[in-house]
Amino acid sequence: MTTLQQPQHPVLGAVVAVTDALEGVAAANPVFMATDQKATALLEIARAKAQLAELELRVLAVADDVAAESGARDVAAWLHHHTHQRPETLRADLRLAQALDRTYHQVAAAMRRGACNPAQAHVIVNALDDLPADLGAEIQTMAEEALVAYATRFDPTQLRRLGRRILDVIAPEIAEAEEAKRLAAEEAHARKKTRLAMR
Template identity: 55%
Template sequence: MDHPIRLAARQIDGALKSVADVNPAFMTATDKAAALVEIASLEARVAELRLRVTADASDVAEESGARDVGVWAAAATHRRRSDCAADLRLALALADRPLLATALREGAVNFDQARVIATALAELPADVDAALVDQAEEALVGYAARFDPIELARLGRRILDVIAPEIAEAVEARHLADLEASAQHRMRLALRALGDGTTRITGLIPDASAARLATYLHAFTNPRRDDTDPAEPTLVEVRAKRASKPGEPSSGPVPYGRKSAQAFCQLLETLDHSRLPIHGGDATTLVVTMSLDSLRADLATATLGNPAPGDSHDRITADEARRLACTAGIVPAVLDGQGEVLDLGRSQRLFNRAQRRAFALRDKECRAEGCHIPAPWCEAHHRHPWSTGGRTDLADGMLLCSHHHHRAHDPTYTTERLADGDVRFHRRT
């Protein structure tokens, strides 16, 4: 005789087959609404039954030689292994949480809510008393009648504040200390050049460091205007337009993700190189190598650092090299036709900290006409490029924000010195 669970499964299957050809278009709105709620409740009960069987199905995995029943289920039902593994974890959690399992079985909690509650209970610190865990389970199951899974997850993270406020802060402090120690162990960062002019950065860093980075990026992005004059595109937009194919639509407002990436690049350029570690016998310095002809040409290239033969991701335009030469810690290495070094600039030749302070006192903000980006967000710029004999002194220097500093080195623009010392940009026709 068949087991009652298998018999129930066949009965459910038979009931569904009996309505396979029924068209819901002929249902009234009231019937449709009631059916949707009833079917959702039924799905929760079926899910609980499947998880109940899963929790006690280790013998199925043993008979087939599978590592666990999750792996076996993925092969037998053609589902994703990650989903089956998650179901196994939830099944085992429900086996230890009869209140939550009963709520799922009776339809008081849906499948997604049950997963969120089980996760919240599992993430409670190990030293929390078992009675408090039971209280947390009872409270979260009760909240499921009013809150969706996202809201339940928020409540779950702060459930001790509700059921045991007298110990919540101390427990959270210990939990955060464990998380911070784990973050220091798990932190990773990797850079991979894609060969298309970009490098993918992937990483995992502690929350405190991420918050600091976010604050720094906000310092760069907050002063930016969102309504850039369409008649005066930025250098990024000019390059994007050059790279676009004929007939492609022009880009709209700059997405926040791109703004953050631009801010990150600007942050790297404003780091105080004098405070970076010494390695290889020299301060942390980026060398830009280019020929004398390239230095003087409008359209040419340069090399960053000392790449291996055949590398292409360390190539930049001469325009970008000339702009980078205004930044402390960037050393221009100019070669003649035989590859011999004609000029190896030193970081001392570039604007130093005292000069930057003098610029801030004198200029107070970006010297581009109509721009009011404050001095701390600006970069020191040579009025006359170092490639044409410009001097690194106060008379030949000025402050420009990152946007206008790029524009100053953009060959599609000319500059005009105004009577008050500001600079006006003109797009070449």
């Protein structure tokens, strides 16, 4: 009796092609490249790393079955066991993968184009998660769009600063109202903690 072999998924095919291509240049010495070729190679490698990271996150987001089959707590724990990467990094990557899969599709698309690296993606998602929960979907989308556009010009540290003030850029009136709410809450908290004793 013959068993039907499952056809190779395009994702696995792409990953195998990448690793095969890398093995093909394992012995190639870049010292003999022209300066402009080195510059182009460095930029293309950075782009490819972002694209490969996005692919890894896309697979991570839907790999619960891998963990379940082996009895691991989650796929981050499974990966830690098999690849010996830092567990806290893998957990952060899993959270990012789930956020991109569930909510932040513009960030994922930018990574797929190689226009946003993983460090920038983490910062953008954290900034978006920190926005007030009662913002409308339109404002959330505008904030994500603006931060993804900034990723082409700013590093993660600069993006973090921009992320904290993103409402000032896209919706100044909402930012002002949120700042007023925050100050009122701080004042109320300070009053609660302050007692005046008179004798």
